[in-house]
Amino acid sequence: MSSLKVFLDVEACTGHGRCYSLAPAVFSSDDLGHCEILLAEPPEELRESTRRAVATCPEGALRIEETA
Numbered sequence: 001m002s003s004l005k006v007f008l009d010v011e012a013c014t015g016h017g018r019c020y021s022l023a024p025a026v027f028s029s030d031d032l033g034h035c036e037i038l039l040a041e042p043p044e045e046l047r048e049s050t051r052r053a054v055a056t057c058p059e060g061a062l063r064i065e066e067t068a
């Protein structure tokens, strides 16, 4: 069974907010606008938006690990 896990580098996140704009079911923000991961292992239907959010983080603060 495939899996996708999301990891956040809290030191690299500067709070652009693209992640929680693109995938609000997976990412949220703290009081300062920095990313908080809501679903570290998003289900199948949320994986495409999660990949997009990770790919567009300007700081490279997010990464995913996928198994087929």
Ligand code: SF4
Pocket: 012, 013, 014, 015, 016, 017, 018, 019, 020, 033, 034, 035, 056, 057, 058, 059, 060, 061, 062
């Ligand atoms: S898009 Fe990147 S820098 Fe912006 S809040 Fe999300 S993780 Fe942080």
